[in-house]
Amino acid sequence: MTESNLVYLRPVTDDVDTGGFWAAAQQRRLVVQACTNCGAVLHLPRPMCRVCHSFDLEWREVAQHGTVYTSTIVEHQVHPNYPVPYTVLVIELDDAPQARLIGSIPGRMTPDAGTPAHVRWETMPDGTIVPNWALD
Numbered sequence: 001m002t003e004s005n006l007v008y009l010r011p012v013t014d015d016v017d018t019g020g021f022w023a024a025a026q027q028r029r030l031v032v033q034a035c036t037n038c039g040a041v042l043h044l045p046r047p048m049c050r051v052c053h054s055f056d057l058e059w060r061e062v063a064q065h066g067t068v069y070t071s072t073i074v075e076h077q078v079h080p081n082y083p084v085p086y087t088v089l090v091i092e093l094d095d096a097p098q099a100r101l102i103g104s105i106p107g108r109m110t111p112d113a114g115t116p117a118h119v120r121w122e123t124m125p126d127g128t129i130v131p132n133w134a135l136d
Helices: 019-025
Strands: 031-035 057-061 065-074 086-093 100-106 116-123 129-135
Touching: 019 031, 019 057, 019 129, 065 100, 100 129
Parallel strands: none
Antiparallel strands: 031 057, 065 086, 065 116, 086 100, 116 129
């Protein structure tokens, strides 16, 4: 299979709850959903605050760095365009520790919890920009 006919898994960018995240990503901005009433960070995004039940929500920009919360190595290939091995990272955001985002890096890595990481923006073949992570 050549590079031109590879089919990549693409995020759903027009979802009512997560669309703001993907719109910001297209501008290489990292955002989390937050309640304007009580300030709670809502991750995963949702239509109503889980703390105070307000519908007054916003997308708040956060710094593009965090730390490894945990990781695992994927050895079993589940999609032909994502070769193994690769390491899945769960990153706790420095500005919003209530939110943890997922990413991956190629190869077998075993980063310690607390290892610093930063966003690495990746452009998919269709032009969609997605955040991923790199270890510092």
